[in-house]
Amino acid sequence: MxxxxxxxxxxxxxxxxxxxxxxxxxxxxxxxxxxxxxxxxxxxxxxxxxxxxxxxxxxxxxxxxxxxxxxxxxxxxxxxxxxxxxxxxxxxxxxxxxxxxxxxxxxxxxxxxxxxxxxxxxxxxxxxxxxxxxxxxxxxxxxxxxxxxxxxxxxxxxxxxxxxxxAVSGSGPAYVFLLAEVMAAAGVAAGLPADLADRLARATVSGGGELLRQSLDSSAQLRINVTSPGGTTAAALAVLMDEAKGMAPLMTDAVAAATKRGKELAG
The missing domain is CATH 3.40.50.720 (NAD(P)-binding Rossmann-like Domain)
Structure with missing residues (x-):
């Protein structure tokens, strides 16, 4: 230093x-x-x-x-x-x-x-x-x-x-925390106790992030690695990757909104 x-x-x-x-x-x-x-x-x-x-x-x-x-x-x-x-x-x-x-x-x-x-x-x-x-x-x-x-x-x-x-990295941690939040809520909706659902979501998001940090593979490749054809992950990703209402268009809109707000704060 x-x-x-x-x-x-x-x-x-x-x-x-x-x-x-x-x-x-x-x-x-x-x-x-x-x-x-x-x-x-x-x-x-x-x-x-x-x-x-x-x-x-x-x-x-x-x-x-x-x-x-x-x-x-x-x-x-x-x-x-x-x-x-x-x-x-x-x-x-x-x-x-x-x-x-x-x-x-x-x-x-x-x-x-x-x-x-x-x-x-x-x-x-x-x-x-x-x-x-x-x-x-x-x-x-x-x-x-x-x-x-x-x-x-x-x-x-x-x-x-x-x-x-x-919009991507400054605000980005909030998007990750929201992911854990909604994953836990979805777990509760699927029948899990709230404390277990929260624990699973936290550990999965933080562990996945650490794997992404340490891996030489791209994020896309890591997704592919965990997705078996015709399996449970593929069923979930069919919803999350929907071209009209999945995560990609939502994230694009979210980042655009944050970028726009950043420009408004420039005065």
Whole structure:
């Protein structure tokens, strides 16, 4: 892990997950300052401030992580404009493009836009990043190092792809949780006790995900591997893969809706 000074603005679920990953990888607690009036129970040694005005003028962060909700970002940013040109800003706010941050922080601001997802809480996340104008290789490497503490990292060169990234991976864990939820409900409808149905759904979804992670086969091939011709799985897949009302058209519509909403949040 690159030794660095970090300013973390907002320490909710994602901010806390990243902070835990950094400390586990060797970042010193003394090198992290958190700005969050509601932060509680943070690790010993981490400086926690309720307002950026309380930040020491001698603390110049190498990177400033913007981890507040996109709905309040516009009112939060102006207080950090004084750091433009001295730090790189890394935003994890959905829907907010690089130009939005440069508008509020000044054209001198070096901004990296990132979209992580909630499996970061167990260091199994994936984050996609886009580097705005003026972001050099060193701060890119720093951002990658910090984000790798909670999972995989990928980069894109076309920022317009970020809304689709958000729709697939940022929102995606909710789709997986919904799958487990409806599988359990279907099990109950088929006659299983609720606790057993929930246990079966959880173990099957999480185990299937781990098999997918470790396997060299494609997801399509893994599906084929578990499907015997004329068997029970084939009967279920005939419903789930219906071209008109199966999972594929539903997921396409869902991702399109999430992508559209991401564009609406860009203001």
């Amino acid at each position: 690159i030794v660095t000074k970090i300013l973390l603005v907002g320490c909710g679920k994602m901010g806390s997950a990243m902070l835990a990953g950094w400390l586990e990888r060797g970042i010193r607690a003394a090198d992290v300052v958190v700005i969050d009036p509601h932060a509680q129970g943070l690790p010993d040694g981490v400086t926690v401030l309720g307002d950026v005005d309380l930040l020491s003028k001698t603390f110049i962060p190498d990177i400033t992580i913007l981890a507040v909700k996109p709905q309040v970002m516009a009112e939060v940013l102006p207080a950090y404009a004084r750091l433009a040109g001295q730090t790189v800003f890394l935003s994890i706010a959905a829907g907010k493009p690089v130009e939005f941050f440069r508008r509020h922080l000044g054209e001198a601001a070096a901004v990296i836009r990132a979209m992580p997802n909630t499996p970061a809480a167990v260091q199994r996340g994936i984050t996609v990043c886009f580097a705005g104008p003026g972001v050099a290789q060193e701060p890119r490497a720093l951002a990658q190092s910090l984000l790798e503490a909670v999972g995989e990292v990928a980069w894109i060169d076309d920022e317009s792809q970020m809304d689709a990234v958000t």
